[in-house]
Amino acid sequence: MSTTEFTVVGGGIAGLVTARRLAMAGRTVRLIEASDHLGGTVASHLVGGINLDSGAESFATRGNTVADLARELGLGDDIVSPSDEGAWLQPVDGAALPLPSTGVLGIPSTPLDAQTIAVLGLGGALRAQLDSLIPWFGRRTDISLGALVRQRMGKATVEKLVAPVVHGVYSLHPNDLPLERVAGLKDRLALHGSLAMAVRSMRSAMPAGTAVQGIRGGINRLVTELAADLTDYGVIVEFERRIDTAEALADLDGTVIIAAPGILAPVHGRTVTLATLVLDAPELDAEPRGSGVLVAPNCTAVSARALTHSTAKWQWLKEHAEGRHVVRLSYNDEPDNLAEVARRDAEVLLGVSLPPEAVVDFARQQWIRPAALTASERTDGVVVVGETVGGTGLAGIVAHAYATVDRLLAPADEDRADDDPANDDPADDNADAAETRKAKKLK
Ligand SMILES: Cc1cc2nc3c(=O)[nH]c(=O)nc-3n(C[C@H](O)[C@H](O)[C@H](O)COP(=O)(O)OP(=O)(O)OC[C@H]3O[C@@H](n4cnc5c(N)ncnc54)[C@H](O)[C@@H]3O)c2cc1C
Numbered sequence: 289m290s291t292t293e294f295t296v297v298g299g300g301i302a303g304l305v306t307a308r309r310l311a312m313a314g315r316t317v318r319l320i321e322a323s324d325h326l327g328g329t330v331a332s333h334l335v336g337g338i339n340l341d342s343g344a345e346s347f348a349t350r351g352n353t354v355a356d357l358a359r360e361l362g363l364g365d366d367i368v369s370p371s372d373e374g375a376w377l378q379p380v381d382g383a384a385l386p387l388p389s390t391g392v393l394g395i396p397s398t399p400l401d402a403q404t405i406a407v408l409g410l411g412g413a414l415r416a417q418l419d420s421l422i423p424w425f426g427r428r429t430d431i432s433l434g435a436l437v438r439q440r441m442g443k444a445t446v447e448k449l450v451a452p453v454v455h456g457v458y459s460l461h462p463n464d465l466p467l468e469r470v471a472g473l474k475d476r477l478a479l480h481g482s483l484a485m486a487v488r489s490m491r492s493a494m495p496a497g498t499a500v501q502g503i504r505g506g507i508n509r510l511v512t513e514l515a516a517d518l519t520d521y522g523v524i525v526e527f528e529r530r531i532d533t534a535e536a537l538a539d540l541d542g543t544v545i546i547a548a549p550g551i552l553a554p555v556h557g558r559t560v561t562l563a564t565l566v567l568d569a570p571e572l573d574a575e576p577r578g579s580g581v582l583v584a585p586n587c588t589a590v591s592a593r594a595l596t597h598s599t600a601k602w603q604w605l606k607e608h609a610e611g612r613h614v615v616r617l618s619y620n621d622e623p624d625n626l627a628e629v630a631r632r633d634a635e636v637l638l639g640v641s642l643p644p645e646a647v648v649d650f651a652r653q654q655w656i657r658p659a660a661l662t663a664s665e666r667t668d669g670v671v672v673v674g675e676t677v678g679g680t681g682l683a684g685i686v687a688h689a690y691a692t693v694d695r696l697l698a699p700a701d702e703d704r705a706d707d708d709p710a711n712d713d714p715a716d717d718n719a720d721a722a723e724t725r726k727a728k729k730l731k
Pocket of ligand 1: 297298299300302303320321322323326328329330343344346348529532547548549550551560655656673674675676679680681682683685
């Protein structure tokens with residue numbers, strides 16, 4: 289008889305937190321991972337001798353889910369906020385401008401403020417202001433974010449403000465982002481009747497401080513600690529085993545939880561290529577574009593869609609880089625000769641000269657960002673966690689995985705007899721081991 293109660297397929301952040309939660313509840317868990325390492329899109333690479341995140345580099349503070357997880361993993365003292373430096377926008381033509389600081393996903397909460405007028409022009413800003421006069425009849429909300437913003441605030445707001453920001457966050461044009469995927473916006477729109485008001489209300493509901501945070505040393509430290517916890521809690525981890533047929537899935541033991549895109553349906557996602565440059569460029573000490581630049585679609589001056597000046601964004605990284613600068617650019621369509629294109633794009637976007645000799649090191653990393661599973665791709669009774677169902681970003685994915693585990697454990701827990709000694713030992717012993725490890729780390 290099988291002793292594995294749960295098999296989790298996929299060792300990205302979704303699979304890791306799911307396996308950990310189940311094991312913490314005393315369940316026997318096996319985790320199967322196709323590659324030779326854990327973490328999926330939360331990963332690291334060494335560039336110019338600096339260990340850097342090569343995928344996710346921050347988490348949304350919404351709900352405190354990821355910060356609480358980091359604290360549980362003993363990383364509480366290393367949670368950091370980004371610098372106050374705002375981001376900039378590179379319009380289709382002309383010079384970069386500061387991104388208005390009062391919006392959500394680029395949607396302005398005060399369309400007639402000076403920063404928004406600078407980006408949209410007076411005509412575009414007045415059109416956006418019309419949002420406050422157009423009644424909201426609770427029309428169809430199964431539309432894209434782009435369609436909604438266009439209806440309420442006009443095309444300029446979509447293309448000049450929302451598209452660069454949405455692309456930076458989701459690697460998508462707002463026309464391809466279902467409104468449903470923007471947590472909270474639909475409900476607040478129904479409540480307040482205007483998009484600007486909905487955005488204002490979302491901002492006031494955000495926890496004090498920044499909307500995102502990071503971890504000193506990189507988000508990838510979550511994976512190291514989660515992996516150590518899996519060992520402590522007795523999870524069996526199998527590497528280099530790919531589950532990609534219905535038969536292979538059916539052969540797995542216990543309740544199977546899919547935490548890997550591409551098993552229930554082919555991954556129809558977008559490719560994102562990251563170019564990371566470590567630069568010896570004192571001109572960047574002044575941090576000319578704050579934490580980075582978001583690029584308007586159709587901007588022909590550069591091929592990159594966004595640039596993060598990582599050493600301006602994260603103080604810990606600035607200290608760690610010892611005077612060098614880390615810049616990360618993202619591309620939808622990878623250009624030929626990425627290293628050279630990235631250097632030239634960085635020059636344009638940052639507005640400084642960066643000759644080839646300023647480049648200390650360069651790294652390329654390609655990712656596929658999976659689309660959400662459609663209703664027809666979901667199979668009744670199959671448990672799925674991760675980006676294809678939990679939304680983009682660690683906060684949503686972790687919260688969804690927790691809710692899934694709670695749902696899976698609820699009926700079973702009611703049935704498990706408190707006095708069954710078989711239920712006592714493993715969880716308590718494993719929890720003790722994990723606590724001991726964390727206590728040692730805190731010393
Ligand atoms: C460039 C980039 C930057 C990002 N930045 C941020 C950010 O700053 N903040 C944020 O919150 N989010 C960010 N994200 C999004 C976030 O990283 C992802 O949403 C999240 O990490 C996805 O986790 P996951 O576990 O669902 O999937 P994945 O990370 O994709 O993990 C899936 C795992 O399953 C394994 N697997 C795949 N197929 C199989 C199979 N057939 N059998 C067995 N195993 C399999 C894979 O090897 C992988 O380990 C970023 C994403 C990218 C690409």
